Every structure is written in structure tokens, then in C-alpha cells.
Amino acid sequence: MYLREGCSLLLKVQKPSIPFVLNTNLNGNFLRDGPNPAEIKETDVVKRLRQESCVPLALQFFKSIANSNIFKHTPLTYHVMIRKLAGDGQIDSVQYLLQQMKLEGFLCSEDLFISVISAYRQVGLAEQALEMFYRIREFGCDPSVKIYNHVLDTLLGENRIQMIYPVYRNMKRDGFEPNVFTYNILLKALCKNNKVDGAQKLLQEMSNKGCSPDAVSYTTVISSMCMLGMVKEARELAARFEPIVSVYNALINGLCKNNEFQEAFGLMREMSEKGVLPNVISYSTLINSLCDSGNIELSLSLLAQMMKRGCEPNVHTLSSLVKGCFVTGKILDALDFWNRLIREGLEPNVVAYNTMIQGFCLYGHMDKALSIITRMEENRHSPNIRTYSSLIAGFAKAGSLEGAASIWNKMLTNGCCPNIVAYTSMVQVLCKHSKFKEALSLIENMSEERWSHAVAAFNALIKGLCEAGRLDWAEKVFREMEQKYRCLPNITTYNEILDGFLRGNRIKEAYDLSREISMRGMEWSLPTYNTLLHGFCSNGVPALALQIAGKMLVDGKSPDGITYNMIILAYCKQGRADIATCTLDRVSYGGGNWRPDVISYTNLIWGLCKSSGIDEAVILLERMMREGVFPNIATWNVIVHCLFDKLGQISPVHGILDEILSQDQLNSDSNQTCEGTDRILQAEQTRHV
Template sequence: MYLRDGCSLLLKLRKPSIPFVLNTNPIFNFEKPQMQNSPVPESQVVKVLKHEQDIVLALEYFKSVANFGAFKHTHLTYHVMIEKLGRSSEIDGVQYLLQQMKLEEIACSEELFIVVMNSYRRAGLADQALKMFYRIREFGCKPTVKIYNHLLDALLGENRFQMISPVYNNLKGEGLEPNVFTYNILLKALCKNGKVDGARKLLEEMPNKGCTPDDVSYTTIISSMCKFGQVEKAKEIAMRFTPVVPVYNALINGLCKECKVKEAFDLMNDMVGKGVDPNVVSYSTIISCLSDMGNIDLSLAVFAQMLMRGCSPNIHTFSSLIKGHFLGGRPGDALGLWNIMIREGVKPNVVSYNTLIYGFCSNGSMTEAISIWNQMEKNFCHPNVTTYSTLINGLAKSGNLFGALDIWNKMINCGCCPNVVAYTCMVDVLCQMSMFDQAYRLIDNMASEGCPPTVVTFNTFIKGLCGGGRVQWAMHVLDQMEKYECVPNIRTYNELLDGLFRMNRLGEACGLIREMEERKVGLNSVTYNTLMNGFSCLGMQERVLQLLGKMTVNGVKPDAITVNIIITVYCKLGKVRTAIQLLDTITAGKELCPDIIVHTSLLWGICNWLGIEEAILHLQKMLSRGIFPNFITWNVLVRGFFNSLGHMGPIRILDDILGKG
């Protein structure tokens, strides 16, 4: 198995351009002279153009029927052909035929110009749509509110907010009156630009301008307010009129994002009370929220209620339930729901397949995940980059690095462009295989392929380098991050500090801490634990206790790892009684639940400083708290037992350990 040459290069497929040759003065030298004497009716040309699925063949017919002199194209045939080209995003063809209409003095209607505007919008060419709009009179067409609306919608689709206001002012300057569709586009533009308060003011002004808001207007405002966390204010606005299902759904979604499930249920009951039937979106939103919260049983209860009220679940409903069951550690039930979904005739899509694959990967069931992926291809559902990223990550975590490489190669070969997640997963795989040069090249290629590496990508690479003993290289990568406009975060420094301490490079570690302070990067519990563990391993126990004090002063809360380090430090210093008191205080406070690792560290100290009898007493205390020894714990006790053979009889020690003394 190997990483294919050039696998990091995205495969950019370009559609071949369609040749346009429509003679205005054709030379008829084709072997079909009979067509000149057999005029083709307009209805037949329109019928052929509409029914021909192949855009190239449709265009060939469009050209030939005119070039042979059998037909002179009309506004209607141009309209059909332009619409067909526009749907295929063949913008060059659209522009060519518009120009041809202009030469033949065939006026462009409002409907046809709207088709042209929609073609640009579909192709993501709002700039060209605007340029074409300002040439509208060249084609014998006058601007209308309807055309303006489609232009504004094209600009909105590409978030060209700075262009929307001038176009709207131009509309007013033409003496045209905006309608509800115009205002709805403006409302959406304001909301997408984060100006929700401005959108609310516009909503209130609409009636004064002779335009009554409709359901779309209210839904746009309510949805945006909920998105920005203004759910209560959104509810106040919604209660001023008779809300429709989309408005209720927006409110339910807002409440669910804040995990206010009870309020979401109350709102659904309010819907029913007012005679508004919740739809599949209403139920699916609540089911998704409950599934994410791990409340599987209640999500199933809502699902049952949904069925009882005659509302059929869709793919999103089942996907949410399946995800919830995986999160709840019930993969068997998740697969059962999948089978029910298939049986009920709900066709899986790429999102639902990805949910199932992710669930199996998270549970380490890679055989099942690969099986679902194969099934996906057999059912003609094409995997996307999320599918491949999930499989690569899952295989890497399960230790199947060659399998991860194989999936990467298949992704590249099928023309699927990696995203930053896929690249980062692959960097991790290559680092685990100690293929650091290849990982570095992959990161370098990301920027050139329009997918620049993120801080997560660099953190993954730095972690791999440090784990492989390449700390100096990792430090060099830290300096290079600036080249890619990536700012190191606390995890970057934590990985580097861990690597430096492993290599006993104390001076560089201290230099890195100073750099963090200069950059005002706040230390977290992981940083303090890394530093304390590093100093402890270097025998600098007093420095560890100083760091603990600094950690407390800075308001960073200790965790179980911190406690284990401190217990170990006290034991190394011979302050075992202090360690016991500390552990008892933590246990009594119930803020932390010390695990078997902490207790094992303390047992090591007790065995070394206080003797095996004290260790047995602590063991009994552990057992009474429901903490059971593991292999390492018994190993510590056995070593302590042999060290104390000179002080007490071996039979008595064994009896005490086994609880028979």
C-alpha cells in the first residue's frame, strides 16, 4: 500500500465549451437540400428542443434547423434554448444567443430576461448578472420590478450586500414601486448581514409603504432573531399575528438550540390548540434536539406521537433518531431504525448514510462502516467528502493506517476534492506512519489547492512530530504557521511543551512559556498539568507546588490529572500524610472523583514511606468507596509486600490483603 503520486492535488474537471456557430448568412452545401423546401413549424422545433435531454444535441438541432433554411428562429424558440442552456450553466451560450436575438432584432421579453438573470444566479455570476441588467434596453426590454427582484435575489445569493442598496435605489429612481417580494429580499439581506434590528424596523415600515408583510416576511425575521439568540423577542413579534407553521418551526428550532425542550413542547401544544398542525419539520427538530441531549426514550415518545397524529417521518427524522441511538451506545437499535426506515420506503441520502457510517466509526465497528459504504455505492448514492473523511478518521483511530490510505486514494481517484477535515485526518495518518515528509508536503499543497490549513491541521502535525521525537521540526512548524496566516492557540503550545519535556529540553520549554505570556495566551488546566508533570519528572518537585499555587491564583480549576500529579509529588517528597489529607479533602468535597490512578499513586507513596499495613488500610478504604484495584495497583502492593517481608510475616500480609485477617 502506498500514497499515490499526486494524490494531494485536487482533480479540477472542466466542462468542455460548447461550440456556437449559427450562420446568419449560411452557405447551404449540406446533403439535405430537401429541408429548404420543407419548412418546419415552430411547434415542432419547440417540442424537439424541450424533449432533447442532451444539451449538445439540442444545440446542434437549434443550429442546423436554421442553417439549412428550414426555419427562422422566433422569440419562443430562443426562449426555450436559452432556458435550456441556463439550466446547464452554459453562460457563454446564453450570451451568444442573446446577442444573436439582438442582431435579428427579436425583442427580449420580461420573462426571457428573468430566465437570463436566473441563469447567472444559478452559475454564481452575480457580477455578470448586474452588467447584463444595465444593458437590458439594448435587447428591447425595459426594467420591471419583477426583473429587479430576480437581480436582487442573485446578488443576495452571493452575499453581495454592498450592491443591493444601489440596485434598490436605482429601482426607486426608475419610478418603480417595490412589492412584497422586493421587501422580502431586503429583509433577508439585512438578516444575513446580521442587521436584525434594521430588518425589524423595515418590517414595521412596510404597511406604511403600502405593502403588507406576508408569511415569508415574518418567517424571515423570526428565523433570524432565533438564530441570533433573541427567541423571547421573536415570540413577542410572532404573537402579534396568527403564526403559520414555518414561524412556529423557527421558534421551536430557536428553543431547541438553547436546549429549552419543555418550552418547545409548550409551543407545539400552542400550535395544536390554535388549530395549526405541526409538520414533519416541527417533530424532527424536537427529536433531533432530544437525540443530541442523549434523551433517547423521550425522542422515541415524540416519534410515536408524530406517527399517531398521522405525520409521516422523513429522512431527517430517522437520521436524528439513528444518531441519538449511536450517541447513547445503542448501535443495534440504530441499525434497527435504519432497517425500519428502508422498509417504510424512505430512501436514504448521503447525509443519512454518513450518519450511519459515523456512528459505526465512533463505536470502532469499522467492518460495519465499510459495509455501509459499499452498500451506499451499490444504491447509486455517491459518497461525499464527509463520507471519506469519516472513514479515514475511523480507520486511523482503529489502527488500520493502510486502510485509511486506501480510502484516501479512492477518494482522489473518484474526483472527490478533499476538504480541510479530510486533509487533517490524512496528516494524522501519515504522522502515525512516521511519514512526516509526506505529511508536510500535503499541508504545503493545501494552500495551493484553495484549501488552506487551519490551526487544527498544524496542531495535528505538531502532535505527530512531537510524538515521533521530532521536536525541533515541530518548533520550526510553529514559526511557519504565520506564513499560512494561522495563529497558534493554547493546544499548539501544549503539544510543544509536552514534546519538549519528554526530550528534557527545559530551557526551550521555559522560553515557550515566556512566548505564551508575551502573546497573552492564557494557560489552561492542560498547560499547567503538562508543566507540573514535566517538572516532576525532572525532579523539580518544589517547582510543581509553586505552579499549583499559580494555577489556583489564576482561577484555573484543577482536574483529576492535577490531583494525581500533586499526590505523586507529595509522595516523592515523603509528605505522604499530606497527600492522604489532600485526597480525603477532595473526596469529601465531591468536586472531583479521584480515580484508580490517583489511589494507585498514593498507595505507592504509602508502601514506600509508611509501610504495607497502612497501604492495606487505604486499600480497604478504596474498596468501601467502590474503587477497585487494577493490575498496576496490585503490582504496587505486591512490590510493597516484598519490600516489607523483613518486618512482618508473609501469611499475615496476604490474609490482610485478601480480607481474612
């Protein structure tokens, strides 16, 4: 079912090189199908080679002609055949033909040599392309600025930054002045390596040498600055030259990444004021970011404005709206946009298909997701790793091991190497089915080079083991992560094992582990504090919980609702309901973003019932309902338990029972038995954590 990376299904398939032997026997079929052999001309051969779409057949025809006595290849026929082989990435055959040209005394033109360099680039052999370039004069071709630019661009494609500048120096030493294309390649190389300061200096150098930067130059630098979060500096740079739409689009994209939508809309207005019309990229960039943030209404308004101004949406625009509808739960609207995309004749691309698949997987509609991948394949779009990982994650979320395994096997069969998302999702679904050995085996089947990046997969395994109560095994995996697999645990790893220890009432191990986090210099996350608060409260050590709360304040972490609820519960378990009341009041009237919820009030009502009696609890219950927080079954259980514990006080609070009986919550749960206040509260807290 699983394959190690490097096994046959995961290897990149290389095209077999065609044995190139010119002294083969003449195949008459190739000649009989064409013109009369006695009348074969250069134009006939060139036409036949260009019209033949099958490269092996074209090559066989070329060899047959070479072995005949009726035609001798010319520089043009060599050029046509070499370009055809170069376009197909057949480097060995290209080199052989170049050597044949050299032996026959034919010169290699500038354009042909550029085709050869492009062939090397196509198959990812930048270093060999450079070696071929240094032999350029052997083939009767002199270097030129154009050829230098293609060599530099090939090196840039593989980010061979250490080779680019020596070639550039050689170019200047050969007496060639760089043109705007040369400079743009150097700018891309600098920006690709986050050296935007150097890129800005190069822009200035271009101007000083009389080579004015073009739209590509400015867009390259400004896009890179925006990607690095330097939007303000990018805007200052853009203000120095005549505005162009591509630069505005880069700035809009940078602002959208920072969720600065007002500023992005301001740029759109500025474009119109300066006579630069926003294009489909301008609108689509903003619509996509609005959809990502869940602001689907505003993105729809922008779509209407876009169409009103005569700018038609493209597949990227509609894909973004599909994604936005899924994010906000509007599945029918997502389908409407998808159908519109099809209806308007826009061919969905792989990104669009993946958006639909991911959306259906998000809501568990796996049958619909599978129907989309079927349509995708019918339209000759190959699923990629995002397609497969989305489906595996969807089946894992639904708990379907069979479905996840089926997609996993299909992914490997199609030669697509799984990523960490796919591995993690498979580990999750295996753990749901208690197949822990298989989950660990799956992680081990990753290549050793990828173990260090497998922390999410290990976290999923540890979580599954902890939830199943296999704490010793979980702890073993936790320790072996670093020792055996060279994968450093992160704070989420510690949170999972902490939660497992605390659920298993292993207080000392949890406390020691919390100290280990600090000793390793790792910063506690909010879930770390809340996990410890909940665990210590649930295990009857509220004093430790309050110590954790104190550390949280000292560390400058902002509590959330879970934190406050745990602090209130901890004080109540210590019999200090008065301090818990002060805490709730401070949160209620402190002007913060969070307000006490039903758990906060229920915890405090329980504490008051234990320490102060039913009267104060009833007063708090009335306040709770006045503030629009309605009791749930746990709240009423606390009150009922308190009444029965204090039978002598039933008469004064007789009206409470009528209030209880009138509540929908109790009517809907009339058959639920009271299993103990502490257990109910613990269950409620666990659910919210």
C-alpha cells in the same frame, strides 16, 4: 499520490461553449426526421425543441432550421431555445441569440429576460447578470418589479450586499414600489450579514407602508436571531403576530442549539394549544438535537408520539435516529432504523449515507462503511468531501495507511478537493507509520492560502514526532509553522510540544515554553495545566508542579480528577503526605462533582507508605474499599513493596496478604512482576492523562 490545489484534478470543469455559426450547411437529417419541410410550422419547431432533451442536438436543429429557406424563426422559437440554453448554463450562446433577436427586431419578453438572469445566477455570474439588466431596454424589454426582484435575488445568492442596495434605490427611483418578495430579499440580505436590528426595522417599515410581512418574512428574521443566540428576543418578536408553524420551528431549533429541551417541549405544547400542528420538521428538529446529546430514549418516545399523531417520519428523522444510535453505541438499533428507512421506500440522501458511513467508521467497521459508499454510488449519489473525510479518518483511526491512501486517491480522482479533516487524518496515519517526511510534504502540498488554517494538521505532525522521540524535529516544525507557513500555533500545539519536552526530560525547555504561552497572551487550557503537573511530577520536580497548581487556582480554572491526582502525587513526592491527605479529604467531602478514584487513593497510599508507615496506609486502604473504590494491581504493588521494605511489620499486618490473595485483580495478574512502584504509578497517570 498528492496534488496541489489548482492541478487538473482539482479544477472546476467548465462546459465548453458550443461554436455558434448560423451559416452552416443544412443537415437534412434533422428535417427528414420531422414533418414535411414544406409544411413546417412554428408549432412543429417549438414542439421539436421542447421534446429534445439533449441541448446540443436541440441547438443544432435550431441552426439547421435557421439556415433553411422553409422556416423563419419567430419570437416564440427564439424564446424556447434561449430558455433551453439558459437552463443548461450556456451563457455565450444565450447572449448570441439575444443579439440575433435584437437584429431581427424581436422584443424580449419579461419572462424570457428572467430566464436569462436565472442562467447567470446558475453559473455564479451575478455581476454579469447586473450588467445585462442595465442593457434591458436594448432588447425591447422594460424593467419591472418582478425583474428587479430576480436581479436582487441573484445578487443575494453571491452575497453581493454592496450591490443590492444601489439596485434597490434604482428600483424606487424608477417609480416601482417594492412588494413582499422585494422586502424578503432585503431581509435575507440583512440577516445573512447578521444585521438583525436592521431586519427588525425593515419589518416595521413593511407594515407602515401597507405591505404586510408574510411567513417567509418573519421566519427569516426569527431564524437569524436564533442562530445568533437571541432566542429570548426572537420569542418576544414572535409573540407580536399570529403564530405559524415555520416560526415555531425556527424557535424550537434555536432552543435545541442551546440544549434547552424543556423549553422546546413547552413550545410544542404551546403549538398544539394554539391550534398549530407540529409538522415533520418540528419533530425532526427536536429528535435530531436529542440524538446529538445522546438522549436516544427520549427521542424514541418523541418518534412514537409523532407517529401517534399521524405525522410520518421522513429521511431526515430516521437519519437523526441512526446517528443517535451510533452516538450511544447501539449499532444494531442504528441498522434497524436504516433498514426501516429502506423498507418504507424512503430514498436515502447523501446526508443519510454519510451518517451511516461516519457511524461505521466511528467503531472501526471499515468494510461495512465501504459497502455503504458502494451502495451510495450505485444509487447515483455522488460522495462528497464529508464522505471521503469520514472514511479517511476511519482508516487513520484503525492505523490503515493503505486504506486511507486508497480513499484519498479516489477522492482526488473524482475531483473532490480535500478539507482540513482529510489532510489532518492523512497526517495522523502517516505519522503512525513513521512517515514524517511524507506527512510534512502533504501539508506543504496544500495551497499557500490554506496554510493558515492547517493548525490541526501541524498539531498531528508535532504529536507524532513527539511520540516517536523526534523532539528536535518537532521543535523545528513548531517554529516553522509561524515563520515559514504563516500558521499561528494554538494552545493545543503548545500542549503537544510541552508533553514531548516533558516526556524527554527537557524540563527547562518545557518551563520556558510555558512562559512563552503567557507572554503571547494565550489562555492556558486545562490540558496545559495537567500536562505540566504530570510532567513535573514524573521528572522529580514536584515543587514546580505545585507552583503550576497554585497558578491554576489564581487563574480561576476548575481542577478536574487528573489535576487533583497530580497534586496529591506532588505532595507525596515531597514527603508531605499529611497535606495530600487533607487535599483528598477536602475533595471527598467538599460537595463537588468529582470523587477520589483508585489513582487518588493509590497515590496517597504510596505517600503514606513512604512517610508514615504501613499502618496509616492500611487504614486508608480500608476506607477506600468502604467507599466502593476497589484496589487495582498498582495499589497492591504499593502495599506489597511497603511490606517487604518494612519486614519487621509483616506480622502485625499478616491479614493483609490474605486480603490480597482473595482479590480477583491479583489472581488475573498473577504472572505480572512488580517493576517498581514509581513506574507503575507513572504509567497509570499517563494512561489517564
